[in-house]
Amino acid sequence: MRLSSLPIATQKEAPADAEIISHKLMLRAGLIRKLAAGIYSWLPLGLRVVRNVERIVREEMNRAGGLEVILPSVHPGALWHETGRWDIYGPELLRFKDRHDREFCYGPTHEEVMTDIARRELRSYRQLPVIFYQIQTKFRDEIRPRFGVMRAREFVMKDAYSFHIDDASLQETYQVMYEAYSRIFERTGLRFRSVMADSGAIGGDVSHEFHVLADSGEDAIVFSNGSDYAANIEATPAPVPEGHRPAPGATMEKIATPDTHTIEEVSAMLNVPASACAKTLFVCGHEKDTVVALIIRGDHELNAIKAAKLPEVADPLQMANTAQIRKIANSNPGSVGPVGLQCKVYADHSAAHLSDFVCGANEDGFHLRNVNWVRDLPEAATADLRNVIAGDASPDGSGTLEIARGIEVGHIFGLGTKYSAPMKATVLDRTGKNVAMPMGCYGIGVTRIVAAAIEQNHDEGGIIWPTAIAPFQIVIVALNLQKSAKLREAAEALYQRLSSQGYDVLFDDRDARPGVKFADCELLGIPVRLVIGERGLDAGTIECRGRRDSDNENIAMAALDDYLRKKLQITS
């Protein structure tokens, strides 16, 4: 592509509403443009990256035995009623009606549609297992779209679904897909990690997530320094304290703590560590108008996924509002505690292990000190309610846990018959009996990978694309073309030659000053830059520089092919 024919100008300043680096750079480089909140257009350079990611995904899906399809993005509501998800999916499901007043939705995921295909087409165990996949636009009406295409409402996803005669076959395919995913992310050139995950709303028992590692990631992922244990923090069990709870010491006393609301403030005022405080959180109960109290040690954080699994607690987790808290605790948030509560109380294992702890007194401006379970309040039901913290023992018993940030770009699930049973997607087994097919589903956020790649790979100058997904492998910068016909001929010839050799080449043939061209090269992040100027022309050399290099290399024209092969070593 000739840059002179691309009518998209790069920008020095990013729009004020872009917050994270990938969003800013994508806008400045002209990869995307916003149409509405969470809805983006992909411009030529951005689309090339998307297509490269898609190509890798498609190749590996095909290699894993997947069959590509394209399913409709608009779904009849009736299909979603069959599985009950029309009612439980919530406002993220974009619903609308056609001219006949019939219900439809824009597909946020395609289990229903895929299962409908399966139940129509699949008749016999002899046809199984089968993997269908598609690469297609999804829409999820996110509460708060943000971070550009990272958390967009409309996005491109690869979703695959597998159908099986039994769980053993599902597990086999699950493993195949796990390996395919690992290859996909290796081939993108990104640093990634697979972790065990909570299967969440989609259901099933086995589940792994694939995360691109980046400090700006929204997810916390946990791994052991003593084993290969790795999991999403949501799914990591916290260790249960060992040994007996220390015996109660001094008598419980009430102390005035005016204007002291947070654990930090309380622990500073009373000069006790946060780990000797108990914080009380009220969440909405499963039964209407009930609340449940959750007690967590002061230095710990509530894990919403774990809490929502408690039988008395509403799923998804919803915090009680101030009015509900006042009603049950007789005080405002900031002074609440577990002593004397009339509602169901759960204590995290670590909180249940506390003796002589500090907590709110259920009276505004007061806290209690030297509080003890059994002696001062009934023993609470215990559960794992907290996020693990760095240094906790690994759940598999070897090593301690460390925490890193990640961007979730892939997720695979063993679904079982969660969809096939209600939708009656059955086949005949060897004995001639109808059985519901266990299913797996496997997703990759194609457009999110593009943003994640930038989050992980950028510098002050701009994007640094991994070669495999870069919009172009090579950029030819021709300096002062207008001054020398000879220079122009040489640049043209090089562009033609490299293009015909199969390289994706961007030719900066604009009549712009050198500084402008160099700055754009860095912003666009093309892996290899070749500069043609008067300097090397007569000497028969060309100036080469990798995007991450700090210096130029002058390569003899004859040696250019070797240089490029080495620099761009493309894995496949």
Added chain:
RNA sequence: CGGGGCAUAGCGCAGCCUGGUAGCGCGUCUGCUUUGGGAGCAGAAGGUCGGGGGUUCGAAUCCCUCUGCCCCGACCA
């Protein structure tokens, strides 16, 4: 959804408090000069100040309302 904020040229912003002919930087266009790290000079185009309503002789500015967008939020107990 709750709370906060913003909306003025393609992008970034000022002007608003204290009402009186809409500005700056970048970008764009023309010309000349310049040409190895986002050039200089001269000129130009481009805005119904998000929409609607009100107050006023007069509204970007004050008031009401609608819309759009952004940020924060279940981690405060």
